[in-house]
Amino acid sequence: AQSVTQLGSHVSVSEGALVLLRCNYSSSVPPYLFWYVQYPNQGLQLLLKYTTGATLVKGINGFEAEFKKSETSFHLTKPSAHMSDAAEYFCAVFSGGYNKLIFGAGTRLAVHP
Amino acid sequence: ETGVTQTPRHLVMGMTNKKSLKCEQHLGHNAMYWYKQSAKKPLELMFVYSLEERVENNSVPSRFSPECPNSSHLFLHLHTLQPEDSALYLCASSQDRSDTQYFGPGTRLTVL
Secondary structure, X not given: XXXXXXXXXXXXXXXXXXXXXXXXXXXXXXXXXXXXXXXXXXXEEEEEEEOOOOOEEEOHHHOEEEEEHHHXXXXXXXXXXXXXXXXXXXXXXXXXXXXXXEEOOXXXXXXXX | OOOEEEEOOEEEEOXXXXXXXXXXXXXXXXXXXXXXXXOOOOOEEEEEEEOOEEEEEXXXXXXEEEEEEEOOEEEEEEEOOOHHHOXXXXXXXXXXXXXXXXXXXXXXXXXX
């Protein structure tokens, strides 16, 4: 069965610091991987996705993620945090066997001055 | 309007009420979804419609009844809900089931 684990339900960084949100997945087939962001009282917005091809994926708002098959990871990074990045971030893997998107539990990012 | 819209954005209802949540997608997609998002729980997929046919029902209680009259509209009919049904209900759509899902802003439901 496919699953997603997000390490750290809460991450706090200073403005201007590196953001690193961790995501590990399990999948028996090549995965489709996604990061979504959710701002308060809003739905989920797609940040970036990996399907095939280049393993370093760039998304919106300066975020990027790297697919590492050997580590079964898809960590999300941003070189310099901004106050507006404070939100909840969800990693997800598309399960071809179950034909559905499997979400991690989410990581809440706080950015302090 | 563009993207996926949901109405109402907020809903408070008693346990004996009947209400409906509406979702509309303006993306020309063929698949639509209902998710439940509760505090401190992962997103729960409730229902999936593909080409207006329900293809998945994840053991959702019968007090939730979905309806998909056409490929652009999705409803969730609610009746005799329980307080534990209070949550954010998210609608999403995708071109097909393996494609990227795009989410609406959600309906915050409170059951008293």
